[in-house]
Amino acid sequence: MASNIVVPQAPSTSDPAVYQEYESKWTTYPTDAQGWLQRAKEVADVLSVDAAAREKANKSPRAEVALLKHSGLLKLLGPKKYGGGEQPWSVGYKAIREVAKGDGSIGMLLGYHLLWSRTAHVVGNDEQAERFQELIISNNYFVGGAVNPRDNDLKITYDDEKITYNGFKNFTTGAAVSDLIVLEGAIHDRPEEHIFAIVPTAQAGITFNYNWDNIGLRLTESGSGKIENISAPWADALGWDPVTKKPDPAVLGIPFPSLLLPTIQLVFSNFYLGIAIGALETAKKYTTTSTRAWPFGGDNKEKATDEFYILQNYGNWFAHLRAAETLADKAGDEADRIYAAYQNNRAALTPQERGDWAEWVASVKVVTTDTGLRVTAGVFEVTGSRATASKVGLDRFFRDIRTHTLHDPVAYKNRELGRYVLLGEIPEPTWYT
Template sequence: MTTTENRPDTVVTETVDWGAAPADRAGWLQRAREVRRVLERDAAAREKAGATPHAEVALLKDSGLVTLLGPVEHGGGGQEWPLAHRVIREVAAGDGSIGQLLGYHLLWFWAARLVGTPEQIEAVEAQATRERWFFGGAVNPRDGDLVIREEGDELVWNGRKSFSTGSRVSDVTVLEGVIEGTGTHVFAIVPSHQDGISYAGDWDNIGQRLTESGSVTVTDVRVPWAAAAGFVDRVFRPRVYNTLNVPIIQLVFVDFYLGIARGALESAAAWTRTVTRPWLHGGHERAVDEPYQLDLYGDLTAKLWAVEALADAVADESLALHRDAWTVTAQQRGEHEVRVAALKARATEVALEVTSAVFEGLGARATASGHGFDRFWRDVRTHTLHDPVAYKRREVGAWVLRDELPEPTWYS
C-alpha cells in the first residue's frame, strides 16, 4: 500500500455544507448538480486564469463525488458505473476540465478492480476511500513504455510520459510500464508527490486547460513486487476484464463531451432568453419568437437528447460486465466495445456541432471573450482529437459487415 503524506494542501475557495452523504441514485445526481452550480458560476474566469485546480479537487472531495464508487463500509457511496457516468456529465456541464478530472479519477480508482487480485482490490479501495485519494495516471500509450528493472523485492520505474492528467492535483498516480528484457506489463499505484516524479507543468492547450495534463518524468520510483497489480508470485493472472479499461475510458470521454455540450446549450439558451435581441428586420419583439431560434434550439436539443439516451443505454449494458468481472467473455467484451465505439462517434459529432452552432442563437455580442462561450467548443475540440473517431466508425462497420469484434488494444 502507499501513502499520501507528501501531497500539497488544498485551499477551498467556497464553503459548502454538504450534510450527510446521499442515500440513493437521485440524491447523488442532485449532489452532482449542486457541484455543477458551484463550478459554473466562475468557470470562464477560472479557465482564463489557468490556475492549478486544487480548490476544484477539494470541492469534488468534500462533496463525496471522488468516493462515489467506494465501499460504503469505508465511507464511500457504494454506487455503480451507470450512475458514475451521469455524475461525470453533470459536473462537466459546469466545467469541462473538472468533469474530465473526475472521470479519469474514477477510472483509475477502478484500476485495482480491472487488474488486481481480490486481496489488492479490497486493500486499495478501502484505503483510497478512507483517505479520499484523488487519482492521476501516467499511462499514455503513444509514448514509449516506462522501463522497469527488478531489484530484489522491488520494481524500479524510469521514463517519461507526454500526458499525465491530474498530475499535480492527484494524491496517487497509476503507473504502467514493461519489465526490461521482457514483454511483461505492470500497473502500480504510487504517491504522486515524491522526489522520483517530476511534473513539467507544460499543459498549454486551447481547451480542457485545467486538467493538469502535462508531461511527467519518472526517475527511480520504487514499488514493492507485492504491489504489482494482478501478480501472484511474480506471475500475472490474466482475465478478459483486464481489457475493459478501454471501453470504460471511452465512455468517460463521452460523458464529458455530452456534459460540455449540455452546458453550452443551457448557457446559450439562458443568454438567448434574456440578452439576445431579435433581428431588426424579422418582425418579432423577442429573440425567443424568431423562427430560426426555435428551429436551432429544437434541432440541437433533439440531437443531444438522442445521444444522451444512447449513452444511458450503453452505460446500463456495461453493468453486467462489471458485476461478472471474473467471468466476462471476449465475446461480451467485444460486443460492448462496438456499442461504445458507435456512441463515441455520435457523441463526438453532436458535441462539436452543439458547441459551435449555439453561437447562431447567441449573437455577436456574446463573442466577447469575457463571457467565455468559446470555452465549450475549445474543450470538446481539444479532447475529441484524443484518438481518431474514424477508427470508431470502422469498428462498427467491421462488426456489421464482417461480424468482426474489435481486437483489444489501448484504443479499442
C-alpha cells in the same frame, strides 16, 4: 560549477480555502443514486458561476479538487464499508456528465479519477482490489495517472523485492494535483509484458513540468511528467504473482482486464455530453435574456425567441442531445450488467460479450463527438455577435470538447463499428478499443 538544470516550478494554484464552506455544508453523503446526482449538480452549479474566469486564470486546480473531495464524489463508486457511495458505473457516468455541464475540466478530472480509483478492480487480484479501495476511499484520495499509450512505455526494472519505473509521459491528466498516481510500464527485458502499479504522488522522483497550456480543458493539469526510480513492491504489481514474478493467468490471461479500455472510453463520451449540454444551457440563458431579433430580414420578429432559425437550431440540437443521452445511458447500463455479472466470476466473460459492449461504447463516442462539436460550435449562431465577448465564455465549451475529441481519432471508431455491423467482427482489445 553552476548547474544548468532547470527544475520545473509549479504554477500559481487555486486556493482550496475558496470552497472551504462546502466541507461543513456537505457533512453527510447521499445514500442513493438520485442523491448522488443531485450532489453532482450542486457541484456543477458552484463551478459554473465563475468557470470562464477560472479557465482564463489557468491555475493549478487544487481548489477544484478540494471541492470534489468535500462533495464526496471521489468516493461515489467505493464500498460503503470504507465510506464510499457503492454506486454502479452508470451513476458514475451520469455524475461525470453533470459536473461537466458546469466545468468540462473538472468533469474530466472526476472521470479520470473514478477510472483510476477502480483500476485494481479490473487489472488486479481480489486482495489488491480490496486493499487499494480501502486506501483510496477511507482517505478520500484523488487519483491521477501517467499512462498515455502514445508515448514510449515507462521502463520497468526489477529485483526480488520490487519493481522500479523510469521514463517520461507527455500527458499526465490530474496527476500533478493527485494524492496517488497510476503508473504503467513494460519490463525492460520482456517489453511485451506490462505492469500497472499505484504509488504515492508526493515523492522524490516524480516531477511535473506544468506545461499544460492548451486551448481547452485548461484546468486538468494534463501536462508532462518524469518518473525517475519510482518503486513499488511486487505485492502492488497489479495482477502479478509476487512469488513467481509473473502475471497471474487467472487475472490477466482472460478478457476481463481489457474492460479498462471501454470503461474509460465511456468516461470520455460522458464528459463530452456534459460539455455539450452545458453549452446549450448557457446559450439558452443568453438567448432568452440578451439576443436581439434581426430587424432586416423582411419577416421581422419582436423577440429573438420568435426567430424561426433560432427555434429550429435549438430544437434540432435538443433532439440530438436527448438521443445521445439515451445512448450513453444504455451503454452505462450495460457496464453495470457486465461488472455485476463478472466481477466475481472474471473468467466467464467471453471476448464476444466484451466486444459487443465495446461497440456500444464506440457508438456513444461517435455520436457524442459529432453532436458535441456541432452544438458547441453552433451556439454562436443563436446567440449573436455580442455572445463572442470574452466575459460570456461561450467559447470554452467548444475549446474543451475540441481538445479532447482529438484524443484518439473518431474515424477509427467509425471504421470499427463498420466492421462490426458489416462483417460481424468484434474489435481486438488495444489501448484504445
